Amino acid sequence: MATLGSRIKNLREKHDIKQVDFAKKIGVSNVVLSRYESDERKPDYEMLQAIADFFEVSTDYLLGRTEIKNLNNDSNNEEFETWMNDPRSKILFKEFNESSEEQKEALLKMWEILKSQGKL
Structure with missing residues (x-):
């Protein structure tokens, strides 16, 4: 599971920003940020919000409560x-949810094959 520190570091690196910058x-300070990224120290609420705002992600994403980076994105x-x-989505979700882990993995592999062939 991703930690707060690893999420901050990954976002910073994804945006190609040096730690000091x-x-x-x-x-x-660079030392404080380093401690955030190594999970030696936790940012306070205001700092957590500032980091989330900077990267345009939710605080829930930073805290590892969701994999969705921005819950408020209109698109x-x-x-x-x-x-x-879409009624088909409901059927797909229900079927997928009721499948075994082995079936889910097979479905995901098939989906990737279809995507790679340009059929999705």
């Missing part, structure tokens, strides 16, 4: 609502 942007909400209102 990001520390300056959020108003902490994500529209896509999700469209998907949820």
